[in-house]
Amino acid sequence: MAFFGMSKVFHVAAVQMRCSADRESNLENAERLVRAAAADGAQIVCLPEIFTGQYFCQSESVEGFRLAETIPGPSTERMQSLARELETVLVVPLFEKRSEGVYHNSAAIIDADGSLLGVYRKMHIPDDPGYYEKYYFTPGDLGFRSWTTHFGRIGVCICWDQWFPEAARLTAMSGAHVLFYPTAIGWHPGTDPELARAQHEAWQISMRAHSVANGCYVVAANRGGHEKPAGGNGIDFWGRSFISDPHGRLAAEIEGDREGYIIQQVDPSVVDHQRVEWPFFRDRRIDAYEGLTKRFLDAEDAPGG
Amino acid sequence: MAFFGMSKVFHVAAVQMRCSADRESNLENAERLVRAAAADGAQIVCLPEIFTGQYFCQSESVEGFRLAETIPGPSTERMQSLARELETVLVVPLFEKRSEGVYHNSAAIIDADGSLLGVYRKMHIPDDPGYYEKYYFTPGDLGFRSWTTHFGRIGVCICWDQWFPEAARLTAMSGAHVLFYPTAIGWHPGTDPELARAQHEAWQISMRAHSVANGCYVVAANRGGHEKPAGGNGIDFWGRSFISDPHGRLAAEIEGDREGYIIQQVDPSVVDHQRVEWPFFRDRRIDAYEGLTKRFLDAEDAPGG
Numbered sequence: 335m336a337f338f339g340m341s342k343v344f345h346v347a348a349v350q351m352r353c354s355a356d357r358e359s360n361l362e363n364a365e366r367l368v369r370a371a372a373a374d375g376a377q378i379v380c381l382p383e384i385f386t387g388q389y390f391c392q393s394e395s396v397e398g399f400r401l402a403e404t405i406p407g408p409s410t411e412r413m414q415s416l417a418r419e420l421e422t423v424l425v426v427p428l429f430e431k432r433s434e435g436v437y438h439n440s441a442a443i444i445d446a447d448g449s450l451l452g453v454y455r456k457m458h459i460p461d462d463p464g465y466y467e468k469y470y471f472t473p474g475d476l477g478f479r480s481w482t483t484h485f486g487r488i489g490v491c492i493c494w495d496q497w498f499p500e501a502a503r504l505t506a507m508s509g510a511h512v513l514f515y516p517t518a519i520g521w522h523p524g525t526d527p528e529l530a531r532a533q534h535e536a537w538q539i540s541m542r543a544h545s546v547a548n549g550c551y552v553v554a555a556n557r558g559g560h561e562k563p564a565g566g567n568g569i570d571f572w573g574r575s576f577i578s579d580p581h582g583r584l585a586a587e588i589e590g591d592r593e594g595y596i597i598q599q600v601d602p603s604v605v606d607h608q609r610v611e612w613p614f615f616r617d618r619r620i621d622a623y624e625g626l627t628k629r630f631l632d633a634e635d636a637p638g639g
Numbered sequence: 640m641a642f643f644g645m646s647k648v649f650h651v652a653a654v655q656m657r658c659s660a661d662r663e664s665n666l667e668n669a670e671r672l673v674r675a676a677a678a679d680g681a682q683i684v685c686l687p688e689i690f691t692g693q694y695f696c697q698s699e700s701v702e703g704f705r706l707a708e709t710i711p712g713p714s715t716e717r718m719q720s721l722a723r724e725l726e727t728v729l730v731v732p733l734f735e736k737r738s739e740g741v742y743h744n745s746a747a748i749i750d751a752d753g754s755l756l757g758v759y760r761k762m763h764i765p766d767d768p769g770y771y772e773k774y775y776f777t778p779g780d781l782g783f784r785s786w787t788t789h790f791g792r793i794g795v796c797i798c799w800d801q802w803f804p805e806a807a808r809l810t811a812m813s814g815a816h817v818l819f820y821p822t823a824i825g826w827h828p829g830t831d832p833e834l835a836r837a838q839h840e841a842w843q844i845s846m847r848a849h850s851v852a853n854g855c856y857v858v859a860a861n862r863g864g865h866e867k868p869a870g871g872n873g874i875d876f877w878g879r880s881f882i883s884d885p886h887g888r889l890a891a892e893i894e895g896d897r898e899g900y901i902i903q904q905v906d907p908s909v910v911d912h913q914r915v916e917w918p919f920f921r922d923r924r925i926d927a928y929e930g931l932t933k934r935f936l937d938a939e940d941a942p943g944g
Contacts, residue, residue: 457927459922477927477930478930497851499804500804500808500923500924500931501924503804504928504930504936507930507933507935507936508936532887535888536887536888539844539847539851540852543847546802546845547802547803547845581837581838581841582840582841582845583837583840611767613767614802615935617763618763618805619778619806620934622762623931624932626805626809626925626928626931626932627925629920631809631813
């Protein structure tokens, strides 16, 4: 609760990578990129959504469920060792098998001492051609969360969540100074270039707007590369991981879909100052937001004619 | 409730103007610009926030309250005549005197037959240096609304509301295909150019993100020009009125702060299609949004550590 410049800065990173069908090589690749980012000063590193494999949700197949693992489980433990060694916080997205028939699209939040601080389970589950996630993922039941890590208080949402201002708001309201969005998003090959550009721009400005509305940093970590594990045309994952500052400015971005990482300094005093400069939290009309918990406002619920 | 291309298109416009201290000349100027936009095909025209005068909220003075009028009242009636004559829907922002000591920052929604369809009263009231609105404006008590006009279903929010995703969401949920934002926003003279650029960009992307999140059109009508009714340095109103489409694309924009208008076709079938392509309304986690009606999530309310 420091005021303007009395709190400690830290550095966050988004890792962008391409993912193969081989779990071991994906884990090795992720580890290599995390090590590089940490050597460069990153203290909290976020990996892309379910980076341990290709994006299997391009089709519905019972085989897909074989890719899941428990949290904690082998990948979590491996990343816990890495976090401990590097003294780095890690956001590790995994396909979680919670129980027979209960699978989640999750992220393990691992603190810098290697402890498993918590789990986020993707709340908003998409389902559209090539992204058949409702078949695989039970909607999360842990809500929108923040965790106090060794370096700062962070929240995690996953991919489709990024389109919902409600998710960003609730995560920020739970205390996060940084919202991490592990992501797997791309274009259907052959998408009209103007539409492709508009899709990417809509994606980016939506998350930058979360920064503005909530006066916080946003880190989006996406995968790159063309994948077609299910045949068909596959998906061109567009990469373009980025970090926006509490003013919504693009602070760091990876051009195109190459592998790599970006690092950004997070200054909690900038969050503190921004939320006083633009005091949106002060002015929310909580007496008038009840409708947000409804599906839609039909004529009988909607004010006006 | 048509599906993909069976509904009627219409044309909306934002008027951008400079405002003097003389109410009569502002009304004449607004009328001139509305006539021009209507002659150009606009069927729903939005004027900037409290366009009948200069932005008096730059200081706190009892004198400011003298500028208020009732709705209906002289300006509403004049605009009702204009709407009837031109067969055009008008969104007419006015400083409303509702009763002794109860004043609102409002907008009259006038249908194309000249009838007063409804009133929106600004829900989120800012207060920061140069924008002392909490002194003048009682927060609105009519909620977030939509109205079915002769041409299409629209909602209206005002200025500061534009920073709150909750306002856009609730207005869209009440059925609006177009969200109108009459606005009075500008720079403090001498603002660092990079910061000024960032402020404008944050403003624009926040509203474009409302288009994305809600699959609807957004129309922002701002004023231009330098005003210093209270002395001091005044405000450079930045103009740059714009319209975004349901994909969040910038569809029309007035460069700089010159007077004029922009017109955009609104196709309800594009809203219909966009909300199927990107089905965010389907996937909202209304079971997990209760926290949005709270001021903040303190440790005891917040999930996570």
